Amino acid sequence: MSGHRGTEVRIAGFGGQGVILSGMILGRAVSIFENKHATLMQSFGPEARGGACSAQVILSDEKILYPYVKAPDVLVVMSQPALRTYLPTLREGGKLIYEQDLVKLEEGDELPEGATCYGVPATKIAEGLRRRIVLNIVMVGFISAVAPMVSMESARKAVLHSVPRGTEALNGRAFDMGYRYGVENYGGES
Amino acid sequence: MYSIKEAVLSGIHFIDGDVACAEGAIAAGCRFSAGYPITPSTEVVERLAARFPMVGGMFVQMEDELASSIAIIGAAWGGVKAMTVSSGPGISLMQEHIGLAAITETPTVWVNVQRCGPSTGLPTQPAQGDMMQAQWGSHGDYPSLALCPNSPQEAFDLTVRAFNLAERYRTPVMVLLDEAVGHMLEKVVIPPGDEIDVDARHFTSKPPKEYRAYECAPGSLVPDMARTGEGYYFHVTGLTHDERGYPIMLAEVQRRLMERLMAKIDLDDVTQVVQSQVDGCEVLVVSYGITSRVAERAILEAREQGLRVGHLRLLTVWPFPEKLVAERCTQGSVQRVVVPELNMGQMVREVERVVAGACPVTLVGHPGGAVHEPEVILEAIMEVRQ
Amino acid sequence: MRGPRTTQSLQAVPVNSPMEDWLRMDRMPHIWCPGCGIGTAVNCFVRAVELSGIPRKKLAIVSGIGCTGRVAGYIKLDSFHTTHGRAIPFAIGLKLASPDLHVVVFSGDGDLIAIGGNHFIHAARRNVNITVICINNLTYGMTGGQVAPTSPKHSIATTTPYGNLESPFNLVHLADSSGASYVARYTTFHVRPLVHTMKEALTKNGFSFVEVLSPCPTLYGRRNRLGDGLDIMRVFKEKAIRRDGLSTDAAFVDLKNGPIVIGKFKDRPREAFLDVYNDAMTRVIGKDHFIPYGPVTMRPPEDESE
Numbered sequence: 001m002s003g004h005r006g007t008e009v010r011i012a013g014f015g016g017q018g019v020i021l022s023g024m025i026l027g028r029a030v031s032i033f034e035n036k037h038a039t040l041m042q043s044f045g046p047e048a049r050g051g052a053c054s055a056q057v058i059l060s061d062e063k064i065l066y067p068y069v070k071a072p073d074v075l076v077v078m079s080q081p082a083l084r085t086y087l088p089t090l091r092e093g094g095k096l097i098y099e100q101d102l103v104k105l106e107e108g109d110e111l112p113e114g115a116t117c118y119g120v121p122a123t124k125i126a127e128g129l130r131r132r133i134v135l136n137i138v139m140v141g142f143i144s145a146v147a148p149m150v151s152m153e154s155a156r157k158a159v160l161h162s163v164p165r166g167t168e169a170l171n172g173r174a175f176d177m178g179y180r181y182g183v184e185n186y187g188g189e190s
Numbered sequence: 191m192y193s194i195k196e197a198v199l200s201g202i203h204f205i206d207g208d209v210a211c212a213e214g215a216i217a218a219g220c221r222f223s224a225g226y227p228i229t230p231s232t233e234v235v236e237r238l239a240a241r242f243p244m245v246g247g248m249f250v251q252m253e254d255e256l257a258s259s260i261a262i263i264g265a266a267w268g269g270v271k272a273m274t275v276s277s278g279p280g281i282s283l284m285q286e287h288i289g290l291a292a293i294t295e296t297p298t299v300w301v302n303v304q305r306c307g308p309s310t311g312l313p314t315q316p317a318q319g320d321m322m323q324a325q326w327g328s329h330g331d332y333p334s335l336a337l338c339p340n341s342p343q344e345a346f347d348l349t350v351r352a353f354n355l356a357e358r359y360r361t362p363v364m365v366l367l368d369e370a371v372g373h374m375l376e377k378v379v380i381p382p383g384d385e386i387d388v389d390a391r392h393f394t395s396k397p398p399k400e401y402r403a404y405e406c407a408p409g410s411l412v413p414d415m416a417r418t419g420e421g422y423y424f425h426v427t428g429l430t431h432d433e434r435g436y437p438i439m440l441a442e443v444q445r446r447l448m449e450r451l452m453a454k455i456d457l458d459d460v461t462q463v464v465q466s467q468v469d470g471c472e473v474l475v476v477s478y479g480i481t482s483r484v485a486e487r488a489i490l491e492a493r494e495q496g497l498r499v500g501h502l503r504l505l506t507v508w509p510f511p512e513k514l515v516a517e518r519c520t521q522g523s524v525q526r527v528v529v530p531e532l533n534m535g536q537m538v539r540e541v542e543r544v545v546a547g548a549c550p551v552t553l554v555g556h557p558g559g560a561v562h563e564p565e566v567i568l569e570a571i572m573e574v575r576q
Numbered sequence: 577m578r579g580p581r582t583t584q585s586l587q588a589v590p591v592n593s594p595m596e597d598w599l600r601m602d603r604m605p606h607i608w609c610p611g612c613g614i615g616t617a618v619n620c621f622v623r624a625v626e627l628s629g630i631p632r633k634k635l636a637i638v639s640g641i642g643c644t645g646r647v648a649g650y651i652k653l654d655s656f657h658t659t660h661g662r663a664i665p666f667a668i669g670l671k672l673a674s675p676d677l678h679v680v681v682f683s684g685d686g687d688l689i690a691i692g693g694n695h696f697i698h699a700a701r702r703n704v705n706i707t708v709i710c711i712n713n714l715t716y717g718m719t720g721g722q723v724a725p726t727s728p729k730h731s732i733a734t735t736t737p738y739g740n741l742e743s744p745f746n747l748v749h750l751a752d753s754s755g756a757s758y759v760a761r762y763t764t765f766h767v768r769p770l771v772h773t774m775k776e777a778l779t780k781n782g783f784s785f786v787e788v789l790s791p792c793p794t795l796y797g798r799r800n801r802l803g804d805g806l807d808i809m810r811v812f813k814e815k816a817i818r819r820d821g822l823s824t825d826a827a828f829v830d831l832k833n834g835p836i837v838i839g840k841f842k843d844r845p846r847e848a849f850l851d852v853y854n855d856a857m858t859r860v861i862g863k864d865h866f867i868p869y870g871p872v873t874m875r876p877p878e879d880e881s882e
Contacts, residue, residue: 024375028204031377038204040375065487066564067374222673224665243857246867248672252665253698260662261669264638267656268673290659418654418670419677421633425600425649427657436603437649437657 006037006060007149008069011139012086013078013102015053018136021162022076023055025140029150029158030059039067052081059149074147076139077103078122090115095147099123099139118146118186125177129170137163137171138178145182152179197245198383207345207371208233210378211301212241214349215273217386220299221247222272224261226254229313230369231277231303238275255280259287259300266296267418267426271353271391273299277369278307281320281327288362289328290428292451295404295413297356297391299349300364303372306558316369317558318479318532322539324364325508331448333455336364336508337462338478342376348505351462354389359455360412366507368532370480370561391415398422403435404447411454455509462505463514467493470523471500473571476515476541477530478504480561485530488567498523499571507537516544519551526574530554530567598622600652607646611797611805613764613790614644617711618651620767620788621682624774635678638667640692643717643792644684651682661691664699667706675850675870678707678778685712685726689745693725700754700783705848707777707784710747713792714831721795728831732799747787749824752842757782759824759842763789765812766838773840782848789829789836802831812836 009026013019020042027038041056056069071091077083078099090096093114098105100119111117122138137159144155156175163171198217205213212234215223221242225235239249247270252258255276262272276284281302291298304320306312320327324336335355337348345367352363394401394414403424406413416422429437430444466489468474473492477485482503492499502518504511519527519541527545529538529552538553545551554570556562595618608614625635632653639648641660648655658666663681671679681688688696688710699706715733716722723733723740726747730739751759758780762770770788777784791797791808802808808831815834819827820841827837847855850869857866 024204027375031204032202038376040204040206041370042206042373042375064376065483065490066561067370067376067483068561222669224669243861243869244865244867246869248853248869250668250672252668253694256662257665257668257695257698260658261665261672263658264656264666264669264671265673266669268670268677270673272669272673286659287662418636418674419634423633423652423654425655425657427649428659429657436600 006058006062006064007074008072008091009057009059009074009076009149010054010069010072010086010089011057011076011078012052012054012082015051017053017078018133019053019078020055022136022140023057025155025158025162026057026059026143026149028161029154032161033154033157034150036061037064039064041067052079052085054082054086074143074149076143078135078139079103083109087111097139097143097147099135118142118182120178120181122178125181126174129174129177131170131174134171134174137174141175141178141180142182144175145179146186196383198380198386200380200382203378203380204375205342205378206233206373206375207339207342207367208303208373209237210342210346211275211349211365211367211372212237213378213380214346215299215353216241216245216247217346217380217383217388218271218350218353219388219390220271220273220353221245222262222265222270223247223249223274224252224258224265224272225249225275226252226258226280228277228280230305230372231275231280231301233372234275234301234303255283256287259284260290262298263287263291263294263296266298269391269417271297271299271357273301273353275301275303277303278305278311278313279309281323285323285327289330289332291362292328292332293428293430293447294426295360295451296362297360298362299352299356300362301349302364302366304366304368312559314369315559316480316532316561318366318368318481319536319558320366321507321531321533321536324366331452333359333361333451334364334508335359335361335455335460335506336366337505338366338507339371339505340479340482340503341371342374342378344505345371346378346380350386350388354387355460357389357391358412360392360415361455364508366479368480393417402433404431405433406450411450457509457511457513460506460509461511461514463511464501464503464505465518466501466503467498468500468502468518470498470521472498472523473526473528473574474500474502474519474524475528475530475567475571476502476504476519476537478507478537479532481530481532484562484564485567487564488571491564491568492571495572497571497575500524504537510537510540510544512540512544515541516546519545520548524549527551528554528567528570530556530562530570532556532558532561595619595622598652599650603650606650608643609794611791611793611808612643613713613788613792613805614647614711616764616767617709617770617788617790618647620770621709621774622651623771624778627771627775628778630678630778634676635680636670638663638670638679638681640683640687641718642684642687643713644682644711645687645718647682661687662695663687664692664695664706664708668699668702668704671704671706672850680778681706681708683710684717685710685714685747686716686724689747689750690725697750697754700751700756700785703755703757703782703846703849705781705783705850707780707786709774709777709786709788711788711790712747713790713796714744715792715796717792717795721799731796746824746827746829748785748827748841751785752824755783755846756785756842757844757846757848758784760785760840761787761789761827762838763812763816763836764791765809766816769818769838776840776843780843781851782846
């Protein structure tokens with residue numbers, strides 16, 4: 001039933017890393033700034049309180065009927081357990097995006113056929129801005145470069161729309177640095 | 191309603207069904223809510239708690255669901271539009287006061303973000319297991335009104351509608367979300383306040399001497415309310431009562447009251463059903479809530495395989511739109527009716543009742559905890575070919 | 577719960593009684609038994625309302641279920657007869673939605689303290705500006721004399737035919753330790769101080785609580801060898817001692833051996849819920865965004881409410 005599927009994205013990591021907000025930014029960018037369709041399902045319960053955390057985002061030109069991610073086209077991981085759990089679900093030809101200091105690809109981590117992977121030192125970049133908390137925004141910038149699902153402009157607008165008032169400049173910089181890292185290291189839109 | 195323009199959060203948002211529901215309440219003029227935290231409905235009251243002080247409203251977290259569910263009835267008699275919100279066990283605890291709101295004819299809105307049951311069940315997972323409870327949950331007979339959104343946008347729209355119907359019919363109205371709709375973020379477009387139709391409360395224009403609390407104007411089955419504190423000295427009771435509101439322990443008074451209560455809701459007015467390619471279909475799917483989205487995917491697939499599949503999506507689930515469902519299901523072309531739902535078979539009983547054997551009715555049940563796989567629904571639809 | 581008892585007082589309120597204007601005379605005779613104290617408490621309440629200066633139409637009364645629960649049905653005010661145990665949270669909703677109303681809960685001990693006990697303590701803690709009058713007759717009257725959380729230890733009830741094994745609540749201590757602003761206890765024998773106390777309670781800011789010990793000769797007195805209504809009144813008269821300001825944990829009730837401690841135990845000014853709400857919200861959210869909560873903001877304008 002792939003015809004009505006849309007693009008499936010799973011963002012996963014630990015609670016507190018801003019996983020859900022990253023998903024919200026993607027969803028906002030698509031549904032508000034590009035006037036297309038997006039859904040975000042959040043993980044709740046114990047998962048949302050310090051342990052594993054994941055956001056399931058679906059982006060589409062049409063109304064989304066099934067809002068759960070089964071085989072992501074794009075998998076974003078910010079923790080080793082998240083990689084363990086979700087790598088086997090990555091779709092053939094899909095993209096794996098990971099925080100390279102928090103997640104290590106090891107032998108035996110087999111990518112599905114045709115899949116590509118993209119690492120980013122998002123924590124280090126965030127620390128360079130002296131605010132580790134913007135790690136997720138760096139990731140969003142990086143995603144926008146290596147797996148563009150919305151225009152860079154929409155993604156950036158959605159970031160500024162989603163962060164606390166007064167932190168726009170900082171978050172805008174975090175987004176830009178993530179984006180630039182993607183363009184410089186992976187040639188941007190692939 | 192007052193200051194509605196300023197209160198309404200007009201614009202395009204990416205929010206979940208719970209938040210959309212809270213915004214719908216504010217847009218409809220709700221200014222009081224009492225509740226008790228319970229997953230997956232808590233986000234509704236958290237939103238109200240944050241927003242109400244900016245629009246002249248108040249949220250109170252009560253000591254339990256019993257208190258919450260009657261505090262809103264008190265508030266409604268205090269002249270405001272009021273709502274409570276809960277899930278699962280909390281909704282079970284509130285049942286007595288749904289009955290009180292029904293017999294005292296108190297306009298109130300009750301939001302149930304359904305989770306898996308029975309008992310504590312699966313608190314963070316979707317289900318549609320409270321469908322029959324929404325009709326029969328409190329003891330005795332009473333008119334039930336329940337609306338079932340399948341998206342955050344509809345959570346907003348149907349919450350506004352729930353408040354309007356509550357005022358129009360002076361009755362409790364339930365908004366039946368499920369965990370999936372409640373916790374799903376999606377685009378919600380909130381129109382400007384002055385473009386949202388809002389029913390105001392029907393207060394009596396009679397002077398106190400001529401006013402009788404439960405007497406209806408000629409041609410109406412819904413009595414006007416009096417304002418508390420204006421010298422009407424009216425009495426409200428959960429006991430069977432006459433037109434004066436006085437308790438009368440007679441079968442005849444009970445008959446008169448029940449006949450009016452059961453007749454006062456106009457089925458044509460409250461029925462909302464979205465129909466898709468129903469004319470001349472071979473298979474008709476009847477669904478509601480999150481399941482209707484999943485079913486839609488199966489329906490599109492079946493149509494691609496050349497089957498003529500129609501879809502009746504119930505926005506109003508109670509009172510059950512029996513006329514329309516019967517008429518559509520029993521049109522000659524329909525060989526099978528398929529009812530997918532996130533329970534072990536609840537609304538399918540209503541469908542079977544109105545189809546009355548005219549064609550086979552297939553339940554695609556699900557114990558909850560997840561939504562259906564679209565393939566399972568597709569299989570049930572395609573069975574007609576075998 | 578069974579239905580109402582069939583025992584009915586056939587004595588109607590006398591014509592031209594000063595109560596006539598305050599009662600729904602078309603609902604007389606009432607259901608209370610001869611010797612019952614509820615009617616006395618109602619008389620005291622009406623007198624207290626008259627003395628309080630509260631405009632009658634701005635006073636609403638809320639009852640739960642039980643013999644005392646019927647009070648709302650007889651007094652000619654805006655009156656609400658709710659569900660068993662839930663009069664207090666109803667009253668809180670009513671008061672918060674309509675802050676210019678005076679809201680009184682008038683109900684029994686079983687209703688307010690057993691099934692409604694949780695609401696009682698939380699209402700005292702929350703300190704919403706309502707008055708709770710509890711007619712304590714030590715039993716369940718409407719359902720036929722079952723044990724209550726106020727029934728003395730070893731007392732006989734239909735559900736404790738061999739004696740109650742549990743200790744009763746001390747209601748004034750319960751209200752006090754939960755945070756009530758005003759706490760008093762009298763009996764239906766002490767009508768003058770009771771009227772004064774009810775009046776005071778009605779005009780206090782915050783959660784005020786008045787316990788009224790009241791005879792139930794039919795279902796409690798008879799089984800527990802206390803005699804008829806008059807005998808119980810005699811017990812109230814002889815065993816009562818007034819101790820205003822006494823620590824509520826020492827304010828005992830012992831009908832058999834005495835004492836029955838009565839008086840005003842607590843009268844402490846405490847900001848009521850709505851005062852705190854408006855002050856805090858103005859401070860936290862700021863004048864520009866917070867809309868103060870009160871009768872004006874809660875009511876839709878007249879012209880739009882057709």
